[in-house]
Amino acid sequence: MSDAYTHGRYRVTGRRQYRGHRPGETFEARLDRLAEQRAIERGDIVLLERIEPGLAETTYRLPADWPRRAADTPANPRRRKAPLS
């Protein structure tokens, strides 16, 4: 993920809406790092939790016929010749 962005869960503080979220609401968003810093400094939001988006290995399974390695998939599969009529 680019260092220019950061992902977290935030709560809107103060008296103004932030990105469409009302004061008191909690939201999760991927924000520009500098925009996040400015919003926190002026008290519009507080960071509740920094999130690192990702998939745990145990939460998904590939299809049964998924090639284990790229080398196992032939680039030009041999075609069967049509039988002579």
Added chain:
Amino acid sequence: MTFTKKIAKHDKVTIDGTDMSNAFRSFGLTSEANEVDVSGFSVTGTDESLSGGKAQGFSGDWFLTSENEEFLFALHNTDAIFEVAWQPDGLVDSSRAVYHANCQLRSFSPQANRGDPYVSTATFSVADDAGITTS
């Protein structure tokens, strides 16, 4: 076709993600292309011109309160590039078009006139080649 005419009272102004609608009493955008003369010799002698580079931005009159001053001065003083969005009548009609762009606040000149409300003008200049877009 019916054109619904309205009085401007419910515009939505968002600066750097924060709803600053109530801080402004006027807001709008400008988009002006330079006129480039491309006139050639002709029978009629009529001038010809094409559109050159385009200057775009937003501007509005804002109320000088301590929080508004702090908010805008921080954006100006740090040369920050931030999103400005203007949605005419947006506080009551979310279907209206939103005009938005990444801008800078290059000048900050609040003034006070004795007997008048504390109001000043802010001009936001577009800071990237995407310009003003609508959604």
